[in-house]
Every structure is written in C-alpha cells, then in structure tokens.
Amino acid sequence: MKKRIVFMGTPEFACIVLKGLIESGEIELLALFCQPDRPFGRKKELKAPETKSYVENLGKNIPIFQPESFDETCVREIKNLKADMVVVVAYGQILPESLLDLDCINLHASLLPKYRGASPIQEMILNDEEFFGISAMRVRKGLDCGEILGIRAFRNDDEILLLDLSKKLASMGVELLLDIFKARICLLPQMHAMASFCKKVKKQEGLVSFSDAKKMVLKARAYDGWPGVFLDSGLKLFDIKLEAKRGEAGKILEIDELGIVVACACGQAVRIGQIQAPGKQVLNAHIYAHGQNLKIGHTLQ
Numbered sequence: 001m002k003k004r005i006v007f008m009g010t011p012e013f014a015c016i017v018l019k020g021l022i023e024s025g026e027i028e029l030l031a032l033f034c035q036p037d038r039p040f041g042r043k044k045e046l047k048a049p050e051t052k053s054y055v056e057n058l059g060k061n062i063p064i065f066q067p068e069s070f071d072e073t074c075v076r077e078i079k080n081l082k083a084d085m086v087v088v089v090a091y092g093q094i095l096p097e098s099l100l101d102l103d104c105i106n107l108h109a110s111l112l113p114k115y116r117g118a119s120p121i122q123e124m125i126l127n128d129e130e131f132f133g134i135s136a137m138r139v140r141k142g143l144d145c146g147e148i149l150g151i152r153a154f155r156n157d158d159e160i161l162l163l164d165l166s167k168k169l170a171s172m173g174v175e176l177l178l179d180i181f182k183a184r185i186c187l188l189p190q191m192h193a194m195a196s197f198c199k200k201v202k203k204q205e206g207l208v209s210f211s212d213a214k215k216m217v218l219k220a221r222a223y224d225g226w227p228g229v230f231l232d233s234g235l236k237l238f239d240i241k242l243e244a245k246r247g248e249a250g251k252i253l254e255i256d257e258l259g260i261v262v263a264c265a266c267g268q269a270v271r272i273g274q275i276q277a278p279g280k281q282v283l284n285a286h287i288y289a290h291g292q293n294l295k296i297g298h299t300l301q
Contacts (some may be wrong), residue, residue, distance in 0.1 A: 002025075002027055002028045003027045003181050004027075004081075004082075004083050004085075005021070005027050005028070005030065005083055005084065005087050006078050006081055006087070007021075007032050007033070007051070007086075007087050007089070008087065008088045008091040009033075009034060009088065010034045010049040011092075013090050013109070013166050013170050014051050014090045015049075015050035015051045015054050016167060016170035016174075017087075017170050018032075018051055018055075018089070020171060020174030021087075022058075026181060029055070030062070031063040031064070031077070031078070031081055032051055032065070033064075033067070033074065033078075034051045035049055035091075036068055037049070037052075049066075052066070070093045070095055070096065070099075075096060078099070084103065085103045085104070085105060086099070086102050086103065087105050088104065088105065088106040088139060089107045090109075099139070100139055105137070105139065106136070106137050106138075106139045107176070108136075108137065109166070109169045110124060110133070110135065111129075111131065111134075111151060111153060112135040112137060112148060112151075113144075115196055115198050116195055116196070117143060117144065117197045117198040117199060119200060119201045121166055121169065121222075122201055122222040122223065124165075125162065125165065126222045128156065128158075128214075129156055132160075132165060132169065133151055133153030133172075134151065134152050134169045135150070135151045136148070136176050137149060138187065143197070145192065146190075147187035147188060148187070150180055152173070154172075159221075161224040163224050201223070202227075205219075206219065206227035206229045207231075207232070208220075208231065208237070209231070209232070210249045210270075211264060211266065212265070213266055213269060214266070217241065220237065220238075220240040231300075231301060233301055234277075236275070236276040236282075238275070238276070241270065241273075242268055243261050243268065243270060243271045244269075245261055245263065245268070245269040250262065250300060251263050252289070252295070252296050252297065252298050252300055253269055254296065255286050255289050257284075258271065258286075259272050259284070259285035259286060260294075260300070262300050272285045275288040
C-alpha cells in the first residue's frame with residue numbers, strides 16, 4: 001500500500017528527493033509545503049521554489065502551501081490531510097512542537113550528529129571528511145537532534161563538487177526513505193556531545209588566497225556554483241586542482257593549455273583551469289593570462 005505523505009521542502013535538493021519518491025510509485029503526495037516565491041536575479045523577478053514548479057507540472061491539482069511562517073494554522077492543515085507521514089527535506093523553517101505529534105521524518109545531508117544546521121554538504125567537503133553521507137531522523141524539538149532512523153554513506157573520492165555531491169546524496173536519500181517506509185526501524189539516539197553545527201553560507205566565505213593550496217581546492221569544491229571562490233581583486237577562479245610544485249606564493253609557475261599553475265605558501269601549488277574577471281565572461285586561464293600579458297614569474301592577483 002502506498003504511503004500517504006505530506007512533503008515539506010524547497011530547493012533543488014528537496015525536489016530531487018520528491019521526484020524520486022513519486023517516480024518510485026510507493027507514495028501518494030497529499031500536499032506540498034515550501035517557501036514562498038522569492039525575488040531572483042538582477043531584475044528581482046519572483047521565482048518559484050523548485051519543488052513547487054515540479055508539483056505544478058505534474059498536473060494533478062496537489063495542494064501547495066507557501067506560508068511565510070509555519071504556524072498552528074499550517075499544523076491544522078497537515079493534520080486534516082490525515083497523512084501517514086510527513087517528510088521534511090531542506091524546508092527552511094523551524095517547525096512548531098505541535099507538529100511533532102505526527103509521524104514526521106527529516107532527511108539531513110550529513111552523518112549526524114556532525115554538521116547539524118544549514119550547510120552540511122559544504123562543511124563535509126571543507127573538512128575533507130573520509131565519508132560523505134545522509135541521515136534520516138525523527139523530527140524533535142531542537143536543531144537536527146532527533147533519533148536516527150537510518151543512514152547512507154560513501155567514501156570521499158577527493159574530487160566530487162558540491163552540486164554533484166548534492167545530487168548524489170539526494171538520490172541516496174530517496175533509497176533510504178523508501179527502505180524506512182517498508183521496514184520496522186529501531187530508533188538510535190544521537191550522541192549529542194559529539195554534535196557540530198554549521199550556518200548558512202555567506203558570499204564572503206568564497207574569498208581565497210595563495211596561502212594554502214589544499215584549503216583553496218576544498219573551498220572550490222564546497223562552493224561550486226555559489227558563491228564560488230575569488231581573490232581580493234574580485235577575480236573568480238574555476239577548475240582548481242592541486243599540483244606538487246613549489247615557489248613563491250602567488251607567483252605563476254606554468255602557463256599551458258590546461259591552465260596556469262600558481263605557487264602557494266604551504267609548499268604546494270594549484271592549477272587553475274578558468275578565470276573570470278569582474279563583469280567579464282569566463283575564460284580559459286591561459287587565454288586570460290595571454291590577454292593580461294602575464295608570464296611565468298608574474299603574480300596572479
């Protein structure tokens with residue numbers, strides 16, 4: 001028998017999970033709760049959440065709720081739907097205690113209790129965790145602190161970027177939820193003393209320098225898409241990889257069709273594949289260097 005669920009989620013990550021659940025044929029979607037449409041881009045035109053657009057395109061007249069704040073009215077709406085389960089995935093609002101009376105599962109993109117909060121995927125990459133993973137837990141009072149229902153994990157391959165990792169974890173989350181729907185689950189309390197927390201990423205966190213090659217590479221992976229990584233000058237850097245070369249920090253060591261190699265203070269270097277000057281288009285790094293008359297021994301800044 002299909003699980004009758006209310007889904008609460010907003011961004012692309014949540015949309016991948018919702019799409020996977022619906023395509024599995026194992027659930028009936030009773031309603032969607034997501035964030036309101038928000039201004040987007042330079043023209044500040046309203047943009048609908050990915051989950052909303054997906055559900056509307058299904059053409060099944062599924063109710064969509066977009067409250068500015070999740071209050072008791074929302075709780076009553078959910079209770080009236082008589083769902084078997086409420087599934088929460090990157091919804092983006094604190095839920096009231098009264099919702100906790102329902103069978104409510106939260107899918108969180110980290111191996112809890114590590115990285116509770118708003119940016120767990122970025123933090124897993126930044127801290128170069130040995131394993132990446134996703135957890136399903138009961139929704140309880142507090143931040144991502146409920147009992148664990150299950151996890152999925154895989155070993156860090158030292159190359160995957162944020163957007164690809166997000167998609168992979170979301171797909172694993174679908175499999176995890178479907179297994180939980182079918183099985184009798186033992187609740188595993190989290191070890192709260194081992195918890196760590198992460199905040200929403202701000203644009204300035206993409207600022208890098210040529211002090212530590214490994215940290216620059218990890219930031220480039222963690223902030224793939226947004227905010228990206230950039231120098232004090234505003235120069236944005238893409239396709240960054242480690243190179244076992246030495247030199248004075250910031251100095252260009254090589255220029256070829258694969259990019260430019262720049263030395264870092266830590267004793268390693270980075271190869272930069274693409275560069276974007278403020279207000280300009282993205283260029284292959286060697287083309288940018290040629291246009292700026294940069295030579296081996298010059299400083300990239």
